[in-house]
Amino acid sequence: MGLIFSQVFFGAVMTIHTMHIKLTPEDIQGARYAILPGDPGRVEKIAKKLERPKPLASSREYTSYLGFIKKVPIVVCSTGIGGPSTSICVEELAEIGVRTFIRVGTTGAIQPDIALGDMIIVNASLRLDGASGHFAPPEFPAVSDFFVTKALWEAAQQKGVRYHLGITASSDTFYPGQERYNTFSGRVASRFRGSMQEWQDLGVLNYEMESATLFTMCQTMRLRAGCIAGVVATRNQSESIQDGLYHQTVEHTVDLSIQALEKLIAAQT
Numbered sequence: 001m002g003l004i005f006s007q008v009f010f011g012a013v014m015t016i017h018t019m020h021i022k023l024t025p026e027d028i029q030g031a032r033y034a035i036l037p038g039d040p041g042r043v044e045k046i047a048k049k050l051e052r053p054k055p056l057a058s059s060r061e062y063t064s065y066l067g068f069i070k071k072v073p074i075v076v077c078s079t080g081i082g083g084p085s086t087s088i089c090v091e092e093l094a095e096i097g098v099r100t101f102i103r104v105g106t107t108g109a110i111q112p113d114i115a116l117g118d119m120i121i122v123n124a125s126l127r128l129d130g131a132s133g134h135f136a137p138p139e140f141p142a143v144s145d146f147f148v149t150k151a152l153w154e155a156a157q158q159k160g161v162r163y164h165l166g167i168t169a170s171s172d173t174f175y176p177g178q179e180r181y182n183t184f185s186g187r188v189a190s191r192f193r194g195s196m197q198e199w200q201d202l203g204v205l206n207y208e209m210e211s212a213t214l215f216t217m218c219q220t221m222r223l224r225a226g227c228i229a230g231v232v233a234t235r236n237q238s239e240s241i242q243d244g245l246y247h248q249t250v251e252h253t254v255d256l257s258i259q260a261l262e263k264l265i266a267a268q269t
């Protein structure tokens with residue numbers, strides 16, 4: 001337990017907040033479940049879909065709210081973009097008691113049968129990040145928790161949305177690691193040249209930026225993690241999406257994550 005310190009000053013016990021997310025166990029009222037968007041701007045909107053939403057803290061990329069599903073406390077906390085900031089968020093939430101994490105995000109699809117607005121339920125990730133290597137050697141798989149993923153899959157089936165279940169390429173960078181050439185330098189490191197074609201050939205569904213770190217660290221710490229991402233770019237067709245469809249896509253990912261949590265809570269897992 002490295003991040004919370006109780007100190008006695010003049011007889012009073014002071015609990016110091018976790019270093020970055022600035023939360024205490026008291027703040028989250030025993031919450032064992034968390035919804036993790038990347039974007040701090042989405043936290044309030046997500047929390048308002050829960051019962052009794054309450055703002056908790058805001059520091060750097062970490063904005064947090066507490067809400068409830070049938071009296072069960074749920075933390076909503078943004079991770080920021082990418083593995084390093086995600087690892088801090090998950091580490092500190094685990095320190096104060098969270099055990100199950102659902103990442104909700106956006107993604108770029110690389111398979112031709114995946115359309116803008118589709119949902120991707122990630123069951124495992126290519127570790128194209130750096131942070132996961134700080135938790136386990138490269139042989140260790142970045143794999144989601146089976147029961148969290150099953151709950152997301154059941155929620156998607158019930159909602160009747162278009163979804164795909166499979167492997168994501170989880171990259172530290174949006175540009176070279178996802179083989180984008182329309183950049184300032186136009187340069188993609190040799191390691192990534194031709195990589196998108198290879199991932200397509202291997203049946204990888206999409207690119208995103210946090211699941212490899214999330215899955216690897218949770219598996220190594222006996223925590224549970226799942227990930228659902230809405231398709232806002234299709235690399236074979238369009239890098240842009242209409243505002244209306246974008247918002248609907250994000251709404252679907254959030255609704256499905258909440259429905260998945262309802263199932264996990266009902267199953268008392």
Ligand code: URA
Nearest residue numbers: 106107108207208233
């Ligand atoms: N997020 C990504 O990481 N890549 C995309 O193409 C879209 C969202």
